[in-house]
Amino acid sequence: MLPFMKMHGLGNDFVVIDSRRTGALPDAATVAAMADRHRGVGFDQLAVILPGDNADARLVFYNADGSFSAACGNATRCVARHLMEESGARSLRLATDHAVLAAEDAGQGLTRVNMGAPVLDWAKIPLAEDLDTLHLPIDGDPVATGMGNPHMTFFVADAAALDLESFGPAHEHHPLYPQRTNVEIVQVVSSDEIILRIWERGTGITLASGSCSCAAVVAAARRGLTGRRVRVNVPGGMLEIDWRADGVWMTGPTAHVFDGVWRG
Known part of the structure; x- marks a missing residue:
C-alpha cells in the first residue's frame, strides 16, 4: 500500500509520494504501472519527496516510462506549494539532482520556483559531440x-x-x-x-x-x-x-x- 497525492500544474499532471519518513523509492515497474492512464493512476511525471540534508526536502523525479529525470519544474512547484501550506512557510529550498532550487509564494495562489542557471555547454546538456548549441545541424535549426x-x-x-x-x-x-x-x-x-x-x-x-x-x-x-x-x-x-x-x-x-x- 503506497499513499500518494495527485497534483497538476496547468494540466501537466503528477503523482507525488511523500517518503520523508521512510526514504523509500518506487521501482521502475511500479512507476510505469502507476503511470498507465487506463489501468493505473495516470501521470506525466512522478515525484518522490525525501528528507533534505541542505534543503527543506529532496525531490526525485521519474518519467512515465519509469526512467529518471533530474528536473521537473511544474512538479517542483506543486510540491513547493504543498510543503508551504503544510508548514506555513512563504519560501523554501528543494534539492534535486540538478540543483538546490528556491521556491516562494508568489501571491494570488501562484507559486514561483528558480529552476537554476540554464546549461549551455554541449558536454553538460549533454550532446554526443562538440557543437554550437545555438544552431544544431538538424533540419529546422533547433x-x-x-x-x-x-x-x-x-x-x-x-x-x-x-x-x-x-x-x-x-x-x-x-x-x-x-x-x-x-x-x-x-x-x-x-x-x-x-x-x-x-x-x-x-x-x-x-x-x-x-x-x-x-x-x-x-x-x-x-x-x-x-x-x-x-x-x-x-x-x-x-x-x-x-x-x-x-x-x-x-x-x-x-x-x-x-x-x-x-x-x-
Whole structure:
C-alpha cells in the first residue's frame, strides 16, 4: 500500500509520494504501472519527496516510462506549494539532482520556483559531440539547452500546424542526444510572449512543462527573438518565465486534485 497525492500544474499532471519518513523509492515497474492512464493512476511525471540534508526536502523525479529525470519544474512547484501550506512557510529550498532550487509564494495562489542557471555547454546538456548549441545541424535549426534535463527547441511560424505525434518521438531519440531529449515547438508572438507545444522525453505530448517552458524562453532569448521575461502559452494555460542573473524563475498555478493509495 503506497499513499500518494495527485497534483497538476496547468494540466501537466503528477503523482507525488511523500517518503520523508521512510526514504523509500518506487521501482521502475511500479512507476510505469502507476503511470498507465487506463489501468493505473495516470501521470506525466512522478515525484518522490525525501528528507533534505541542505534543503527543506529532496525531490526525485521519474518519467512515465519509469526512467529518471533530474528536473521537473511544474512538479517542483506543486510540491513547493504543498510543503508551504503544510508548514506555513512563504519560501523554501528543494534539492534535486540538478540543483538546490528556491521556491516562494508568489501571491494570488501562484507559486514561483528558480529552476537554476540554464546549461549551455554541449558536454553538460549533454550532446554526443562538440557543437554550437545555438544552431544544431538538424533540419529546422533547433537550439540545445539543459535545464537539469536535455532540450531541443524549434522555432516555427505556426506551432499548431506541426504533427507533434510523429515529430516528437523522431527527435526525442536523435543520435546527438545520448540521454534522449525533450522537444519544444515555439511560435513567437511578440518580444514577451510565445506559444509552446511540448513533447516530453519518456512521456509524450503534455499540456504543460516547466522545464520545457524555461528552455524555450532561454532559447528564444539567446536567438534574440524575445526578451528574458516571457509569457509562455501552453495548451494547459500560461506560465511566466523570467531568466534572471541568478537563474530561470518560473511562476504559475498549481492544483492538489486528490489523495489516494496505490494497492498494485
